[in-house]
Amino acid sequence: MEALAHLLHDTLNAGTVLAFAALGMLINERSGVVNLGAEGMMLVAAIAGFAVGVHTGSDWLAFAAGAGAGALLAAIFGVLVIWLNTNQYATGLALSLFGTGFSAFAGIKYTQEKLSERPHFEIPGLADLPLVGPALFKQHPMVYVAIALTVALAWFLYRSRAGLVLRAVGESPESAHALGYPVRRIRLLAVVIGGALCGISGAYLSIVYTPLWVEGMVAGKGWIALALTTFATWRPARVLLGAYLFGGVTMLELFLQNQGVEVASQFLSMLPYVATILVLVLISRNATFIRVNMPASIGKPFFPGG
Amino acid sequence: MTRISKRSVIKLAGWSSLAAAAALVGCGKKEEAPTAAAPAASAAAPAAAASAPAKLKVAFAYVGPVGDGGWTFAHDNARKALEKELGDKIETSIVEKVPEAADAERVFRDMIGQGNKLIFGTTFGYMEPMLKVAADAKDVKFEHATGYKGADNMRTYDSRTYEGAYMAGVIAGGMTKTNTLGVVGSIPIPEVIRNINSFTLGAQSVNPKIKTKVVWVNEWFNPPKETEAAQSLMNGGADVLMQNTDSPAVLQTAEKAGKYAFGWDSDMTSYGPKAHLGSAVINWAPYYIKATKEALDGSWKAGPDTWWGVKEGAIDFVSISDKVPAELKEKLEKAKAGLKDGSLVIWKGPLVGSDGKEVLAKDAVADDKFMKGITFYVKGVEGKVPSGDKK
Numbered sequence: 001m002e003a004l005a006h007l008l009h010d011t012l013n014a015g016t017v018l019a020f021a022a023l024g025m026l027i028n029e030r031s032g033v034v035n036l037g038a039e040g041m042m043l044v045a046a047i048a049g050f051a052v053g054v055h056t057g058s059d060w061l062a063f064a065a066g067a068g069a070g071a072l073l074a075a076i077f078g079v080l081v082i083w084l085n086t087n088q089y090a091t092g093l094a095l096s097l098f099g100t101g102f103s104a105f106a107g108i109k110y111t112q113e114k115l116s117e118r119p120h121f122e123i124p125g126l127a128d129l130p131l132v133g134p135a136l137f138k139q140h141p142m143v144y145v146a147i148a149l150t151v152a153l154a155w156f157l158y159r160s161r162a163g164l165v166l167r168a169v170g171e172s173p174e175s176a177h178a179l180g181y182p183v184r185r186i187r188l189l190a191v192v193i194g195g196a197l198c199g200i201s202g203a204y205l206s207i208v209y210t211p212l213w214v215e216g217m218v219a220g221k222g223w224i225a226l227a228l229t230t231f232a233t234w235r236p237a238r239v240l241l242g243a244y245l246f247g248g249v250t251m252l253e254l255f256l257q258n259q260g261v262e263v264a265s266q267f268l269s270m271l272p273y274v275a276t277i278l279v280l281v282l283i284s285r286n287a288t289f290i291r292v293n294m295p296a297s298i299g300k301p302f303f304p305g306g
Numbered sequence: 307m308t309r310i311s312k313r314s315v316i317k318l319a320g321w322s323s324l325a326a327a328a329a330l331v332g333c334g335k336k337e338e339a340p341t342a343a344a345p346a347a348s349a350a351a352p353a354a355a356a357s358a359p360a361k362l363k364v365a366f367a368y369v370g371p372v373g374d375g376g377w378t379f380a381h382d383n384a385r386k387a388l389e390k391e392l393g394d395k396i397e398t399s400i401v402e403k404v405p406e407a408a409d410a411e412r413v414f415r416d417m418i419g420q421g422n423k424l425i426f427g428t429t430f431g432y433m434e435p436m437l438k439v440a441a442d443a444k445d446v447k448f449e450h451a452t453g454y455k456g457a458d459n460m461r462t463y464d465s466r467t468y469e470g471a472y473m474a475g476v477i478a479g480g481m482t483k484t485n486t487l488g489v490v491g492s493i494p495i496p497e498v499i500r501n502i503n504s505f506t507l508g509a510q511s512v513n514p515k516i517k518t519k520v521v522w523v524n525e526w527f528n529p530p531k532e533t534e535a536a537q538s539l540m541n542g543g544a545d546v547l548m549q550n551t552d553s554p555a556v557l558q559t560a561e562k563a564g565k566y567a568f569g570w571d572s573d574m575t576s577y578g579p580k581a582h583l584g585s586a587v588i589n590w591a592p593y594y595i596k597a598t599k600e601a602l603d604g605s606w607k608a609g610p611d612t613w614w615g616v617k618e619g620a621i622d623f624v625s626i627s628d629k630v631p632a633e634l635k636e637k638l639e640k641a642k643a644g645l646k647d648g649s650l651v652i653w654k655g656p657l658v659g660s661d662g663k664e665v666l667a668k669d670a671v672a673d674d675k676f677m678k679g680i681t682f683y684v685k686g687v688e689g690k691v692p693s694g695d696k697k
Binding site: 002003006007010014017104107108111112113114118205209210211212214215216217218219220221250251254255257258259260262264265266269 | 522523524525529535553554558576579692
């Protein structure tokens with residue numbers, strides 16, 4: 001029982017890292033722009049958040065710094081691909097490379113630093129429940145924020161006018177333009193928000209999850225988040241579920257080893273990726289479903305009046 | 307501490323053909339960072355330098371960044387010690403983050419082109435590229451860490467990291483309350499398995515009831531995953547952790563959870579002052595100084611391979627926490643002294659494997675060949691070695 005509670009707790013925790021970044025990329029891609037720079041933005045945000053956390057001792061300022069760093073990088077990316085029409089994939093890759101290198105450079109002084117005492121969070125009353133208490137109610141507040149954000153985003157995309165406009169920009173920027181919507185500015189806003197959410201994810205890694213700074217510490221989670229948006233066919237609730245699933249399979253790998261189950265650990269290490277591929281295959285069998293959900297203009301540049 | 311498949315494991319991630327390309331390009335940019343000290347020294351007295359005999363140029367290729375806080379950090383500290391010792395006769399330079407692939411060969415050729423006469427390659431994966439280059443550059447001497455192949459002008463050096471693991475085990479065995487230790491394993495190769503076993507043997511030397519749980523992450527460096535692995539070990543009841551991975555994440559996770567852990571390769575006290583019980587460190591400096599002196603006075607010759615431990619000052623256990631009681635410290639000092647004068651032999655029979663079969667008969671002492679082929683757990687380590695231990 002206790003082991004199961006731990007497994008659940010760690011799954012939600014691991015899923016939260018992916019959820020923030022993937023939700024950010026979802027907003028981003030819903031506007032028709034693909035930003036492959038998630039990994040780089042997360043790394044820069046991780047060091048920015050960590051540095052602010054070390055100097056101020058405040059988690060919330062650290063999250064703000066992470067979000068700011070992510071947003072700033074995303075804004076540079078946005079101007080390049082939206083106004084100068086550079087290739088989105090190449091620019092995103094460049095951003096990822098830049099972020100990796102820059103964070104390593106900026107973080108040299110912080111590799112030996114440590115954050116002040118980590119506070120423990122729990123919801124009074126509920127935390128004492130058996131099984132679900134330790135699993136669900138002793139999490140960092142950001143875990144709940146991720147869930148709230150998913151609900152809010154689903155509402156925004158499907159129930160609000162602004163969400164409709166965002167989707168329209170992603171489906172058919174020409175039509176949205178003809179109706180008088182500022183396609184480029186809307187896209188930039190979506191890209192910046194996407195960057196900010198990646199930033200929060202990076203900061204969560206360096207100040208809550210691991211918590212430390214070492215070069216390259218995001219270790220591929222940015223790429224997984226990018227894959228998750230496709231995996232979830234650009235729908236918020238599925239993104240969150242996918243993030244928990246991926247986190248869960250990762251934790252299960254370690255959990256099984258710990259329980260002494262005799263399965264080769266190399267095989268277990270492969271599981272999260274196998275699960276991803278399987279789900280992708282299952283989803284791809286229904287081509288209509290993907291076409292309905294995939295933003296039609298994704299990855300394509302938009303030329304107003306052209 | 308070999309780095310067989312760090313990169314190949316990274317590449318395992320499905321979408322990482324992109325990531326891999328990113329890593330390669332990223333590395334390409336970082337090459338040829340000369341040390342600050344060398345140019346400063348030569349700029350100071352150009353006239354004197356002209357008349358003095360030319361300095362021996364020594365180059366180091368590192369697999370990670372100097373700032374990794376562990377493996378590469380330890381190598382670079384040794385390089386600095388070497389400069390301090392022989393700075394007036396040599397000039398050192400480094401190249402960081404050299405991938406364990408064809409790129410390494412180009413880096414070694416560049417180093418030769420720049421006039422380096424002694425080249426250190428500090429990871430297992432440089433073995434083949436180094437052999438190739440060594441065949442073409444007979445006047446250059448090559449030193450390769452942790453490998454097993456050599457040539458007329460190339461030899462191998464390594465350190466007995468398992469002695470550090472044993473000393474950590476002595477402390478762990480005395481400090482655990484649950485009698486359960488946890489190890490975050492990197493990649494199941496003999497070296498790492500040997501360290502896990504030695505850690506367990508060390509713990510059993512002070513507390514026979516010990517059992518060790520192992521969780522493999524199949525990577526050398528992945529801080530989030532190391533954190534997750536450490537967390538799962540603690541969930542399973544382990545209260546003292548050890549790791550054979552490269553980042554301080556395990557120590558940091560233990561700190562957060564109020565448990566104990568150790569530093570590995572380099573002194574990691576600062577990453578978790580409360581959790582840190584001590585650090586098993588590698589000091590490459592004695593070997594670097596010896597090898598360079600040999601190259602300077604012409605006595606350098608290929609082979610036999612060097613495998614240094616506590617005795618030669620290459621392995622040590624440092625920064626022991628105040629939380630460790632005095633009597634336990636004494637036991638550690640005794641073990642250290644025993645390793646130093648050779649009276650303590652870690653791999654000595656009778657020794658029983660985790661399957662209950664005897665692996666070393668009474669009073670038999672394991673030779674280096676045995677040590678380099680360990681693919682089984684000793685009694686007290688739970689589970690089975692992945693990739694099937696041979697029966």
